Amino acid sequence: MISTSDRRYSRRDTALLLLCLGLSLFGLFSPVPWGRRVADTLRETVLFPLVWLQTRAEEGRTSRVRFRRVIFERDSTAYMSQFLPSLRAENERLRQLLRLSRRLNTSYIPAEVLHQPQAMDGRTLLLSAGSRQGVTLFSPVVAPEGLIGMVSSVSKNSSVAMSWAHPEFRVSAFTVGGNAFGVVAPSNEGRNGEGALEFRGVPYRDSVSLGTLVLSSGLGGVFPKGIPVGTVIGTVREEAGWERVYRLRPAANPGSAAHVLVLVSSPQARDLAGAFPSDSLLEALRLDSIARLRRADSAAQAIRAARAARRDSLARAAPVPSRTPPSPIQGGAPPSPMRSGTTSGPASAPKDSAP
Amino acid sequence: MSSHRVSRVQLLLVMLLLVVLQFYVRPRLWDARISPDFLLIALMLFAMRSRPGLAALAGFAVGLIADTLTPARFGAGALAHTLVAYLASWGRAVFFADNMLVNAGFVAAGLWLRDLIVLVTSGTDHRQIITELTIYSPLQALTTAGLALIVLIMFRSMFSVRLDA
Numbered sequence: 001m002i003s004t005s006d007r008r009y010s011r012r013d014t015a016l017l018l019l020c021l022g023l024s025l026f027g028l029f030s031p032v033p034w035g036r037r038v039a040d041t042l043r044e045t046v047l048f049p050l051v052w053l054q055t056r057a058e059e060g061r062t063s064r065v066r067f068r069r070v071i072f073e074r075d076s077t078a079y080m081s082q083f084l085p086s087l088r089a090e091n092e093r094l095r096q097l098l099r100l101s102r103r104l105n106t107s108y109i110p111a112e113v114l115h116q117p118q119a120m121d122g123r124t125l126l127l128s129a130g131s132r133q134g135v136t137l138f139s140p141v142v143a144p145e146g147l148i149g150m151v152s153s154v155s156k157n158s159s160v161a162m163s164w165a166h167p168e169f170r171v172s173a174f175t176v177g178g179n180a181f182g183v184v185a186p187s188n189e190g191r192n193g194e195g196a197l198e199f200r201g202v203p204y205r206d207s208v209s210l211g212t213l214v215l216s217s218g219l220g221g222v223f224p225k226g227i228p229v230g231t232v233i234g235t236v237r238e239e240a241g242w243e244r245v246y247r248l249r250p251a252a253n254p255g256s257a258a259h260v261l262v263l264v265s266s267p268q269a270r271d272l273a274g275a276f277p278s279d280s281l282l283e284a285l286r287l288d289s290i291a292r293l294r295r296a297d298s299a300a301q302a303i304r305a306a307r308a309a310r311r312d313s314l315a316r317a318a319p320v321p322s323r324t325p326p327s328p329i330q331g332g333a334p335p336s337p338m339r340s341g342t343t344s345g346p347a348s349a350p351k352d353s354a355p
Numbered sequence: 356m357s358s359h360r361v362s363r364v365q366l367l368l369v370m371l372l373l374v375v376l377q378f379y380v381r382p383r384l385w386d387a388r389i390s391p392d393f394l395l396i397a398l399m400l401f402a403m404r405s406r407p408g409l410a411a412l413a414g415f416a417v418g419l420i421a422d423t424l425t426p427a428r429f430g431a432g433a434l435a436h437t438l439v440a441y442l443a444s445w446g447r448a449v450f451f452a453d454n455m456l457v458n459a460g461f462v463a464a465g466l467w468l469r470d471l472i473v474l475v476t477s478g479t480d481h482r483q484i485i486t487e488l489t490i491y492s493p494l495q496a497l498t499t500a501g502l503a504l505i506v507l508i509m510f511r512s513m514f515s516v517r518l519d520a
Contacts (some may be wrong), residue, residue, distance in 0.1 A: 039429055
């Protein structure tokens with residue numbers, strides 16, 4: 001049996017429910033501007049503290065998001081700046097490779113070096129080009145700076161190159177002046193952990209000065225002529241007075257090579273020296289031309305001296321008075337523009353440039 | 356002051372804390388569509404300990420707040436919260452409402468029903484109604500019920516009071 005108080009409570013509950021439902025339905029079906037006006041009034045009066053609280057929370061969230069975004073941007077910038085020098089270096093190397101490919105007068109295949117465990121551990125390199133791309137066994141591998149090595153094994157889509165640091169690597173070479181021939185091989189005595197090359201089999205009489213560029217000679221049928229191999233940086237040993245062995249600073253570093261060119265045409269077809277106009281090569285060519293001019297100058301001087309001597313001897317043999325005595329200048333060769341003012345006798349050509 | 360009155364004051368303080376959480380913490384949480392509804396927890400816990408008429412009034416107030424602070428159709432929230440609160444208070448007599456899991460289940464069911472009423476009365480598109488009621492509402496109901504369970508565990512002694520006694 002329901003008590004009177006319970007019945008009264010029940011009626012009150014129903015009344016409250018009907019009141020709330022009625023108000024809700026009124027708000028629901030009333031014109032929209034009315035509802036907005038009521039909402040605006042409530043927001044600015046009774047609910048103002050709650051709105052203020054929510055605004056602070058939204059500000060905190062947005063500022064936290066902004067702060068996080070700024071941190072992300074800063075981290076990204078720092079991360080990218082770490083790679084910027086290496087990216088620039090790689091970009092420059094790729095540009096050099098492009099320039100080299102334009103200068104090469106032989107066909108080639110570009111390849112990427114796929115595996116470089118350490119900066120200086122480049123005895124063998126895995127290349128991204130194989131027989132499908134046209135790479136063959138013993139194809140020379142070059143970088144913009146010079147010779148890297150040769151292909152030692154080929155598969156369909158990759159190949160293995162033996163770099164100059166490999167103990168079995170040999171290349172026939174000559175100095176850029178052409179005065180010394182020999183064989184370049186890896187040196188066992190690298191300086192400061194760096195790999196080095198030896199220019200072996202140079203005759204004792206053919207001395208090579210420091211800084212001379214050594215190029216591949218094209219002999220042997222593997223490497224074309226004219227690829228820079230290294231620069232002479234010292235003498236390793238002299239053997240029994242008949243041979244000198246020079247230390248070379250390698251032209252190209254296989255440990256840091258990321259992109260290379262594999263030459264695929266006949267190695268003896270053309271001279272590639274023009275494709276590698278490095279500073280040392282240009283300097284060597286310049287020195288060579290100066291030496292050639294000096295040689296010509298000294299020859300002209302010798303001719304002039306011989307003529308003058310002949311005239312003197314003729315004059316001594318037949319002392320006929322003449323009205324116009326011949327000048328030693330007349331009849332001589334014109335002075336060379338390269339002749340220095342202090343040169344009085346025949347200038348001797350540098351030993352590294354004499355053939 | 357009697358202990359009964361102290362418990363009521365404490366309960367109201369917990370409700371106030373939930374209101375603060377709703378407006379200060381909830382905006383900082385993840386996606387608003389699945390983050391717990393602190394206001395509904397307060398309403399359901401209050402309604403389950405009150406008479407239906409008082410619960411309907413509280414639901415109307417909460418719905419009015421929701422209508423005022425959200426750009427939905429004015430009156431839809433009030434209607435939905437009124438009905439949900441009244442049904443929660445009425446259903447307390449039917450179910451074993453002293454169990455915490457039943458309380459959490461009430462909260463989850465109330466949230467889903469609230470969403471259903473609001474979506475229908477707001478004239479929402481059918482496809483959106485289905486998406487909301489099958490994906491987002493259940494997820495929000497789960498998070499809200501979980502948080503209601505935590506609140507009940509933390510303030511168990513305060514929620515043992517019967518406000519209609």
